[in-house]
Amino acid sequence: MKRLFCLLLFLQGGWAWSQVTDSTSEEEDEVDYGAVELVEGKSKTYANSRIVGTSPQRFVSVGWDLQGPYDMTFSPIASYPEGTDIPDIDQSTGRATYTGGFRLNANIPVISRNNLVWQLGATYWDTRYNINNIAGANSGSDVLRALNDRGMRTGGLNTTVYKPLNEFQFLLFQGSVDMSGDFGWGLQPYVRGSAAVLWGKRPNERKQWAVGLSRTYRVGAMNYIPIVLYNWTAPNRKWGIEALLPARGAVRYNIDRNSMLLAGFELEGQSYRLNGFLSQLRADQGSLEIRRGEIRPRLEYMRQLTGYFWLGVQAGYRINYSFDADVLPQGQEFFRGFFGTQPFAMLNSIGNAPYAQITINFVSP
Amino acid sequence: MKKLLALVLVVGAMLFTGSQSFKAQDAEGDVLVGVWEPSHGKARVKVEKIADKYYGKIVWLREPNDPENGQPKVDKNNPDESMRKVPLKGYRILKDFTYAGKKEWVDGTIYDPENGNTYSCVIKAKDDNTLDIRGYIGVKTFGRTDVWKRVAVKK
Amino acid sequence: MKNTLALLALLLVAVACGKTEKVDYKADEITLTAEGPLYDGSNTATASWKANLSDILGEGKMEGARLTAVTITAAEPADLALISDITLQFAGKNVAMQKVAFLNPLPDGANSVTLQVADDQKGLADFFALDEITVVADLNLKGEYEGNMTLKAKLEFSFDVSSK
Numbered sequence: 001m002k003r004l005f006c007l008l009l010f011l012q013g014g015w016a017w018s019q020v021t022d023s024t025s026e027e028e029d030e031v032d033y034g035a036v037e038l039v040e041g042k043s044k045t046y047a048n049s050r051i052v053g054t055s056p057q058r059f060v061s062v063g064w065d066l067q068g069p070y071d072m073t074f075s076p077i078a079s080y081p082e083g084t085d086i087p088d089i090d091q092s093t094g095r096a097t098y099t100g101g102f103r104l105n106a107n108i109p110v111i112s113r114n115n116l117v118w119q120l121g122a123t124y125w126d127t128r129y130n131i132n133n134i135a136g137a138n139s140g141s142d143v144l145r146a147l148n149d150r151g152m153r154t155g156g157l158n159t160t161v162y163k164p165l166n167e168f169q170f171l172l173f174q175g176s177v178d179m180s181g182d183f184g185w186g187l188q189p190y191v192r193g194s195a196a197v198l199w200g201k202r203p204n205e206r207k208q209w210a211v212g213l214s215r216t217y218r219v220g221a222m223n224y225i226p227i228v229l230y231n232w233t234a235p236n237r238k239w240g241i242e243a244l245l246p247a248r249g250a251v252r253y254n255i256d257r258n259s260m261l262l263a264g265f266e267l268e269g270q271s272y273r274l275n276g277f278l279s280q281l282r283a284d285q286g287s288l289e290i291r292r293g294e295i296r297p298r299l300e301y302m303r304q305l306t307g308y309f310w311l312g313v314q315a316g317y318r319i320n321y322s323f324d325a326d327v328l329p330q331g332q333e334f335f336r337g338f339f340g341t342q343p344f345a346m347l348n349s350i351g352n353a354p355y356a357q358i359t360i361n362f363v364s365p
Numbered sequence: 366m367k368k369l370l371a372l373v374l375v376v377g378a379m380l381f382t383g384s385q386s387f388k389a390q391d392a393e394g395d396v397l398v399g400v401w402e403p404s405h406g407k408a409r410v411k412v413e414k415i416a417d418k419y420y421g422k423i424v425w426l427r428e429p430n431d432p433e434n435g436q437p438k439v440d441k442n443n444p445d446e447s448m449r450k451v452p453l454k455g456y457r458i459l460k461d462f463t464y465a466g467k468k469e470w471v472d473g474t475i476y477d478p479e480n481g482n483t484y485s486c487v488i489k490a491k492d493d494n495t496l497d498i499r500g501y502i503g504v505k506t507f508g509r510t511d512v513w514k515r516v517a518v519k520k
Numbered sequence: 521m522k523n524t525l526a527l528l529a530l531l532l533v534a535v536a537c538g539k540t541e542k543v544d545y546k547a548d549e550i551t552l553t554a555e556g557p558l559y560d561g562s563n564t565a566t567a568s569w570k571a572n573l574s575d576i577l578g579e580g581k582m583e584g585a586r587l588t589a590v591t592i593t594a595a596e597p598a599d600l601a602l603i604s605d606i607t608l609q610f611a612g613k614n615v616a617m618q619k620v621a622f623l624n625p626l627p628d629g630a631n632s633v634t635l636q637v638a639d640d641q642k643g644l645a646d647f648f649a650l651d652e653i654t655v656v657a658d659l660n661l662k663g664e665y666e667g668n669m670t671l672k673a674k675l676e677f678s679f680d681v682s683s684k
Contacts, residue, residue, distance in 0.1 A: 033425035036516040040494045113510040416654040445640035455562035455658045460617040
């Protein structure tokens, strides 16, 4: 019996021994960790996609945008070379007492490695109008009523690819397709595409810049413009610049680890297709597109709520750049750029107004 | 008595083979042990096994001293203020990894001294000398993979 | 004997009232070993420790635990002079490693050092539910050291014990 017990104990002991043998009992033959060599292959260091101190990258953002009241003046739908003077009697007017709505932005990494970052994103912005005192009895006032009844929405999908070439250089590509207009649950016939390509450098962990070209709707109409990315953080990490010109730019002040203040501007815009206006237009079924573009100088306060959830509060002024409209035959886009002379279908103007926006954001560490 | 002995031998054999497969499992998991360099080259991390789990500590920093005061770098971004003077040299940044088979180590965390954040982490060995280390928050989607390469001391 | 009586009295009161009581516990000395040869730089000393808590807990259940003090001495007092800093951690099966105390730098010429205890010690009670706790001391050495280095740690805790 004793022998049996001893045998079992021996075997048990053997098993336990194999459990606690660990590598800390190996020879410590590493002496100087400064003098090492890679066991195999070459190690490549790649430029990180971000620099220190910037405002957090938002994975998901939900919020509400609200504008103060302003006047709207719309022309009838016809054909106007730019700068045409439209007699007051033809204009339709209204006062927008409420302009606002829900905004959702998402940007999710699909691949996130040290040598490639690929993100897919979606946006959905809904703007509703309350337009009172609509005066006029022509297509201009019809459009005002359409905005009042249905508002405008933009939904889109986008993708961003960040590819570092080496420790200091990188390429950036962004592309998106957007569907904008007063659509309801159904899809609308036309989508608009935008894209940007940049090449840049990240000389150190506090500075990053890039230059490139983009096709954009930011000021309402479709344009090809050069763009510049510039991100910088001061050595004391209290100040910084975050800019993607001309789309947006800001000066940043880091109050502490969990809150910051940004002062800057952003250009917003899209080309919105309004339904229900085909019968008023030419026989070629043109689509009426409002080329909405606005400049928003603003102050933004960002603060960590808990964990990776941050609050963003913006207050600023919405300056109207364009609310003119074009008729696009079969929805086919055309390029006017800054110098084209193609006539507009509507020459509209809206007053400027203060605005505020509040967002809750799920951010990246 | 003979029957008893037979029983002992059978049980013993089972225990022994059990421990053998444990050993094989251990050996595979131990591929993680050694000194590794992240892609940014700013540090080297030594991974060792303590009580069945794998832990990694910083053993070398390219810039060992804080440029602001010339002193060896410490954990100044730790969310716990009382721990901000712990030296970064020897700091355990990889913790609690268990080998899950198929060259993957899971259930661990990785700490980033640059911002004091701790992330969930999984490690995959692409080969015996290359690791894919993925730190993430919540789900693996919200994370980033870095490639670490094994280094050996020059003799 | 007095201490035990006091503790028992405390427990009786706890049982009677059914509340959570704070119980102080001084652990027996733990011996940590760093297997040599050791080199300039980061090294590690470990120990497997089982706390004998049956006296302390009795019928009660540990709701919370806090390390309140740590004193480290070296088996060879001169060894302490070779250590520039110590970081102390607990590790265990199914529990995340927890950093509990450190000292940086070690004062000159000391024969025993008291470590600074962490403010944030969440989940320490989980370690005491394990069969054994692995105590890990990471040391930075100022030079080489032949053979094994042995350290002795005296740990003091404060437990929140609830009685059913």
